[in-house]
Amino acid sequence: MKKVKTAVIGCGMISDIYLENATTQFSILDVVGCSDIQPEKASKTAKKYEIKALSMEEILEDPSIEMVINLTAPKAHYDVIKRLLYAGKHVYTEKVLAVGQEKAKELVELAASKNLYLGASPDTFLGAAIQTGRFVLDSGIIGEPTGCLAVLNRDNRVGAEFIPYIAQEGGGIGFDVGIYFTTALSYLLGPVEEVSGFMATRAPMRKHMYPSHDNFDQTYEVACENQMSGSLKYKNGVLGTVLFNSESIMNQYPELTIFGTQGILYLSNPDFFGGDIKVLLRGNAEPVVFPQNHGYAKNTRGVGAAEMAWSIRAGRTPMASKEIALHSLEIIHGIAKSSETGKTYRMETTFERPRALPRGYLEKSEFADFPADQEAALV
Numbered sequence: 001m002k003k004v005k006t007a008v009i010g011c012g013m014i015s016d017i018y019l020e021n022a023t024t025q026f027s028i029l030d031v032v033g034c035s036d037i038q039p040e041k042a043s044k045t046a047k048k049y050e051i052k053a054l055s056m057e058e059i060l061e062d063p064s065i066e067m068v069i070n071l072t073a074p075k076a077h078y079d080v081i082k083r084l085l086y087a088g089k090h091v092y093t094e095k096v097l098a099v100g101q102e103k104a105k106e107l108v109e110l111a112a113s114k115n116l117y118l119g120a121s122p123d124t125f126l127g128a129a130i131q132t133g134r135f136v137l138d139s140g141i142i143g144e145p146t147g148c149l150a151v152l153n154r155d156n157r158v159g160a161e162f163i164p165y166i167a168q169e170g171g172g173i174g175f176d177v178g179i180y181f182t183t184a185l186s187y188l189l190g191p192v193e194e195v196s197g198f199m200a201t202r203a204p205m206r207k208h209m210y211p212s213h214d215n216f217d218q219t220y221e222v223a224c225e226n227q228m229s230g231s232l233k234y235k236n237g238v239l240g241t242v243l244f245n246s247e248s249i250m251n252q253y254p255e256l257t258i259f260g261t262q263g264i265l266y267l268s269n270p271d272f273f274g275g276d277i278k279v280l281l282r283g284n285a286e287p288v289v290f291p292q293n294h295g296y297a298k299n300t301r302g303v304g305a306a307e308m309a310w311s312i313r314a315g316r317t318p319m320a321s322k323e324i325a326l327h328s329l330e331i332i333h334g335i336a337k338s339s340e341t342g343k344t345y346r347m348e349t350t351f352e353r354p355r356a357l358p359r360g361y362l363e364k365s366e367f368a369d370f371p372a373d374q375e376a377a378l379v
């Protein structure tokens with residue numbers, strides 16, 4: 001199979017795990033270079049991964065580069081993706097597609113009109129945990145799904161001391177992290193029809209609180225939401241509740257649960273690829289951990305880009321598709337709109353539920369001299 005020549009744009013915090021995985025785990029990707037608006041960052045990253053430091057123009061003008069992985073901050077996504085699509089590149093982007101539903105929609109339409117692939121994170125739903133959840137659900141183990149619950153609490157008062165964009169436009173708890181929950185639920189339950197909810201920015205002005213911070217004691221604006229709650233009606237009849245709140249404490253126990261006619265499926269944190277999946281069946285007091293038989297239990301950021309590269313070669317729709325990304329973003333946008341208007345928001349987009357990955361392709365086999373190859377699941 002001809003590898004897909006790929007470049008990376010954006011050499012910040014998340015680029016390390018992407019490049020580590022892309023250069024060691026995914027044989028379909030041939031990462032040739034990286035770029036950043038701050039060229040010294042690109043040079044440092046290029047040296048570390050033995051690839052070329054490139055300018056944006058060099059990427060745009062090189063016809064051998066087929067695909068670009070966009071790891072810039074959310075505010076830059078729209079411009080970067082648009083330029084790449086106009087240059088004829090397939091694009092895989094970190095979340096979210098763009099800041100603002102209209103801009104995201106425009107990118108999706110542009111990619112479609114140019115017959116180019118556009119894929120987007122979160123790709124954690126390709127990981128072992130949510131794939132196991134999908135297997136449980138599709139097997140009918142909890143019966144028909146009827147309800148779902150997503151609860152996410154963090155402390156962005158602390159987080160914003162280290163990651164500035166989470167206090168900026170597009171970096172709020174719903175769009176930045178709630179998107180993992182809405183995407184996982186989209187993948188498991190299919191499209192949503194209607195949304196209502198509330199959104200708020202508690203304490204919109206605050207001070208940097210750590211003496212080690214360059215701007216200690218200076219006031220900054222929280223230019224995004226930090227509380228969001230919503231009510232979702234899925235096309236398949238499931239009713240759901242979500243709470244995304246970054247004015248609490250960071251904890252290990254975000255909740256993602258699907259309630260069915262015969263049992264309850266407790267999923268793990270959809271920000272991660274692995275984690276225990278538990279099932280509680282009618283008549284039992286305690287849930288049991290369901291055994292996992294899928295690959296990608298570790299931090300496999302970039303698996304969505306690799307699956308998209310395999311999809312390009314196969315001529316099929318990628319799993320982390322622009323359609324599921326746009327729909328999952330629209331759910332959050334819908335909560336915001338409903339909060340503004342005081343009315344229910346009717347969803348405009350839809351998507352085909354992506355396939356389930358085959359089981360049994362694990363990272364390790366029980367025979368040390370026959371290592372398994374989990375990439376086979378993506379082909």
Ligand SMILES: NC(=O)c1ccc[n+]([C@@H]2O[C@H](COP(=O)([O-])OP(=O)(O)OC[C@H]3O[C@@H](n4cnc5c(N)ncnc54)[C@H](O)[C@@H]3O)[C@@H](O)[C@H]2O)c1
Nearest residue numbers: 010011012013014015036037038071072073074076094095
């Ligand atoms: N940091 C995390 O833990 C994390 C986790 C999951 C996903 N993400 C996502 O990954 C993306 C990047 O996040 P990050 O934390 O690495 O941010 P970051 O700010 O550390 O890195 C972004 C990089 O993009 C560069 N950049 C900005 N605009 C650019 C442009 N127009 N052209 C070229 N380069 C440009 C910046 O110079 C910076 O080096 C975001 O979409 C974010 O939502 C981040």
